[in-house]
Amino acid sequence: MVIKKPRIVIIGAGMAGLAAANKLYKCAASKELFELLVVEGGTRIGGRVNTSEFCGDRVELGATWIHGIGGSPVHQIAQEINSLESEKPWECMDSLTDEPVTISEGGLILNPSFVEPINDLFNKLMDFAQGKSKSSEDGISKNNQISFSEFFAEFLNAGGKGSLESLSLGSFLRKGLEAYLDTKKEEKDEAFQSNWNSKSLESAIFSMLENIQREYTSADDLNKLDFIAESEYRMFPGEEITIAKGYISIIESLASVLPEGVIQLGRKVSRIEWQPADVQTTSGMENGNNGYVSRPVKLQFVDGTSISADHLIVTVSLGVLKHGVCQDSCLFSPALPNCKIQAISRLGFGVVNKLFLQLNSNKNFPFLQMVFHQQDSMIPWWIKKTASLSPIYNKSNVLLSWFAGEEALALEMLSDEEVLNGVSETISNLLPNSQSHCNGTVSSDQFLNKEVKFGKVLKSKWGTDPLFFGSYSYVAVGSSGDDLDTMAEPLPLPKSVVNKNVCPLQILFAGEATHRTHYSTTHGAYFSGIREANRLLQHYKCSNDI
Numbered sequence: 001m002v003i004k005k006p007r008i009v010i011i012g013a014g015m016a017g018l019a020a021a022n023k024l025y026k027c028a029a030s031k032e033l034f035e036l037l038v039v040e041g042g043t044r045i046g047g048r049v050n051t052s053e054f055c056g057d058r059v060e061l062g063a064t065w066i067h068g069i070g071g072s073p074v075h076q077i078a079q080e081i082n083s084l085e086s087e088k089p090w091e092c093m094d095s096l097t098d099e100p101v102t103i104s105e106g107g108l109i110l111n112p113s114f115v116e117p118i119n120d121l122f123n124k125l126m127d128f129a130q131g132k133s134k135s136s137e138d139g140i141s142k143n144n145q146i147s148f149s150e151f152f153a154e155f156l157n158a159g160g161k162g163s164l165e166s167l168s169l170g171s172f173l174r175k176g177l178e179a180y181l182d183t184k185k186e187e188k189d190e191a192f193q194s195n196w197n198s199k200s201l202e203s204a205i206f207s208m209l210e211n212i213q214r215e216y217t218s219a220d221d222l223n224k225l226d227f228i229a230e231s232e233y234r235m236f237p238g239e240e241i242t243i244a245k246g247y248i249s250i251i252e253s254l255a256s257v258l259p260e261g262v263i264q265l266g267r268k269v270s271r272i273e274w275q276p277a278d279v280q281t282t283s284g285m286e287n288g289n290n291g292y293v294s295r296p297v298k299l300q301f302v303d304g305t306s307i308s309a310d311h312l313i314v315t316v317s318l319g320v321l322k323h324g325v326c327q328d329s330c331l332f333s334p335a336l337p338n339c340k341i342q343a344i345s346r347l348g349f350g351v352v353n354k355l356f357l358q359l360n361s362n363k364n365f366p367f368l369q370m371v372f373h374q375q376d377s378m379i380p381w382w383i384k385k386t387a388s389l390s391p392i393y394n395k396s397n398v399l400l401s402w403f404a405g406e407e408a409l410a411l412e413m414l415s416d417e418e419v420l421n422g423v424s425e426t427i428s429n430l431l432p433n434s435q436s437h438c439n440g441t442v443s444s445d446q447f448l449n450k451e452v453k454f455g456k457v458l459k460s461k462w463g464t465d466p467l468f469f470g471s472y473s474y475v476a477v478g479s480s481g482d483d484l485d486t487m488a489e490p491l492p493l494p495k496s497v498v499n500k501n502v503c504p505l506q507i508l509f510a511g512e513a514t515h516r517t518h519y520s521t522t523h524g525a526y527f528s529g530i531r532e533a534n535r536l537l538q539h540y541k542c543s544n545d546i
């Protein structure tokens, strides 16, 4: 009698899928216990990890940073495989340690002493939102005696906003700025050149900082970010660093334990059939005397082929799920339970893209922070919410900018020529006139008044790629951390598995958007993959200590 081993299929060879496969495979007993398969729709492994090369430098088109090295499993792997050093130049962003040069539209170079207080204000507001400082000692500005708790109480009372439930990070930040500017009302509103006065300039610097936050979160508009969830998000302590041998080295390390053939590329799943409690069919579910066990899950691929599985781990992005459950082409049959559909549609999934430019002229391009007019700007709209343009390491001739939201999506549609024209226009607006300095002196003129010429262009395209439909998830106003937990629940939902005939754990969910406190990151994806692997290992009582 032939008893087939349980077959586990994982959809997606990104961080979550490969972490799960690695864990399942490494559990010694599982080699005997399971048949394991990873099906990937793309032609490469890595998913949103996409290390590439540009002008001889190693660059990341997707995941870039290890967000805090203390306790990060990604950092641990990077150390183990010696990935933090490299002969070949990489996107190490050490120029970040240099003082940024902040220039506003029209060519006004801003003295750090002018930028610093706004930076301070912004950081304190963010610390408060993230629950790092609830103490009333932290005034919103050193000079002003407003305490955060007072400010916050006032803020909640104002405008009938009352309930925390619908509070967005964006409106909280803006109120903070208003409160700050109000306390400075007495001071003379100095007029500077290029249609700036101190208030509009402070406000524009604040916007630049908000735009950095848009890139961190992928939220097109900070008013869409849930305020409460902000304090649930966890960061690892310690430095934030990039990976010298590339993020892909982590992925390759996870994949390296899997025997050939386990990962199948170019296998895009078009339909997932499963057997929830209420449409239970009896055919072949019993382990009959013929030894044949029919598997409850069936996968159909775009090329018309199909495969069955006992357990499926779905790691596709929230963007793919949003398309899969809400549009006419339904990925799941029967449809997912309503609570899942609700969570998928409520949670946010935004677009973040990176733009790399080859610099053909002067190699001393600064770490440039760009402050633009909110209205009446001369800058192309898709650049106006970009906060910085900087070399990827000291004196590199590769420059990098990050884009978020609508602007990031627009970037994907632009031709290289349109991108170069827009950036050149912006640079010549900022740089050539930069002789007069707002309140102070300028440290270095070496990069000024020199012609800036660009060569090649490389950009990511996460928004339009149908294997992703975006970059990473965020907790949108109207959703909550509970939705992230709902995302992680296996199917059939445990409460419906009362009937002995229903196969448990048919569809499991991993991926960054299933992690309540580390969503949006590679380590969140990693943890989620391990979590689902453990769920199956426990189910099969496979010893877990490796």
Ligand SMILES: Cc1cc2nc3c(=O)[nH]c(=O)nc-3n(C[C@H](O)[C@H](O)[C@H](O)COP(=O)(O)OP(=O)(O)OC[C@H]3O[C@@H](n4cnc5c(N)ncnc54)[C@H](O)[C@@H]3O)c2cc1C
Pocket (backbone or CB within 6 Å): 011, 012, 013, 014, 015, 016, 017, 039, 040, 041, 042, 045, 046, 047, 048, 049, 061, 062, 063, 064, 065, 066, 067, 267, 268, 269, 270, 315, 316, 317, 320, 352, 353, 354, 460, 462, 466, 467, 468, 470, 471, 472, 510, 511, 512, 513, 520, 521, 522, 523, 525
């Ligand atoms: C521009 C950018 C910058 C980022 N920066 C950072 C950073 O600095 N630090 C950080 O920690 N994180 C960062 N992230 C986030 C990080 O990359 C992701 O959170 C993480 O890689 C997600 O892994 P995952 O396994 O959950 O999903 P994915 O990597 O998306 O893996 C899912 C896989 O499923 C495949 N797939 C999709 N649909 C199908 C289908 N129908 N059939 C078969 N296969 C399918 C996809 O091709 C993909 O390979 C960034 C992401 C982007 C886009």
Ligand SMILES: *[C@@H]1O[C@H](CO)[C@@H](O)[C@H](O)[C@H]1NC(C)=O
Pocket (backbone or CB within 6 Å): 094, 095, 097, 098, 394, 395
């Ligand atoms: C980068 O170069 C500048 C001068 O060109 C130097 O002052 C600075 O220390 C360098 N930074 C690093 C991290 O090497």
Ligand SMILES: *[C@@H]1O[C@H](CO)[C@@H](O)[C@H](O)[C@H]1NC(C)=O
Pocket (backbone or CB within 6 Å): 050, 051, 052, 053, 061, 459, 460, 461, 462, 465
């Ligand atoms: C991944 O990188 C390659 C270049 O190496 C690029 O062509 C591709 O568009 C990138 N994928 C996405 C989604 O940006």
Ligand SMILES: CC(=O)N[C@H]1CO[C@H](CO)[C@@H](O)[C@@H]1O
Pocket (backbone or CB within 6 Å): 113, 114, 439, 440
């Ligand atoms: C040169 C100059 O005017 N410097 C002033 C810049 O602003 C700070 C406070 O914001 C003053 O202390 C400096 O005197």
